[in-house]
Amino acid sequence: MSSLEFTLELEGPFNLNFTLDSGQVFRWERRGEWWYGVVRDGALKVMQEGERLRCSSGSEAIDIAAVTRYFRLDEDLQPILASIAKDEKVTKAVERFYGLRLIRQDVWECLASFLLATNANIPRIKKMVSAICERYGEKSEYEGSAFSRFPTAASLAGARLEDLVRCGLGYRASFLRRVAQSVVDGRIDFSQLPRMGYEEAKRVLLTELLGEKVLLGVGPKVADCVLLFSCGHDDAFPIDVWIARELAKSYGGLLGPSLVKRLSGETAKLGPRDYEKVSSGVRSYFGQYAGYAQQYLFMAARESGA
């Protein structure tokens, strides 16, 4: 297998470490100065040196264009960050994690990964994802050692439930397999989602997933993650427990007293109706790049909470 080495000259703000350690993606592993990951079907290692991004990929297909697209380096981050700096809270988060970018990841990988994220923390999510990749992903070689691609929907649809459970998925195993079967059966069409507006894309995603009235394990939060991290809907605003607590703490005026009270409880839980209410509130507040605000606030909340 041939490998490809190249260096990107970074034009705008970019911080590789923040970007890969922000809970958007679960397969990147840091070894020394390099980050090792899998983009599409090829291995890739990247390292940032100031204004440069050094890359080495195990596949001809993973070239400058592919890396630029993956990290969205052709988009100007500066005006986006300026547009979300609506208050001191988010402005401080932007300053602290300056250069964090949203990644354009594969839709199927994104959906499957966040489906596994329920009731789990990030280290555990990484373990589960890694386990199904090793068990079901196609193997290739890079730098003399094997790496696994993310499993195809077909390979997971045909998996034995007990084998998935053995990967540490627990009750998530049946959710994942059923979603995989839906993809294989053509009940879910990802290709049109980026072209639609946020509202329509979300409705279509949830309808296609839920239309068959089977237990699928994909609700509004997972849908928002898919729309934001893999469909280019930058106005999507996934609300997880960290963000919910942050909103209750610092954005009470936006939510109203009753929601603040509910979110301030021990478990910051939102029903579907409240989720949409909070979601539309923050989306109109932060604007068309609300998803970036979410990602910066998430990082800030996680740092201060830990």
Added chain:
DNA sequence: TAGCAGGAAAATC
């Protein structure tokens, strides 16, 4: 709509 279960691992005490 509010309450609860779900499996297992990490974080916390």
Added chain:
DNA sequence: GATTTTCCTGCT
């Protein structure tokens, strides 16, 4: 070493 929490969803 026990308890609590964990980037949530579906059922009752």
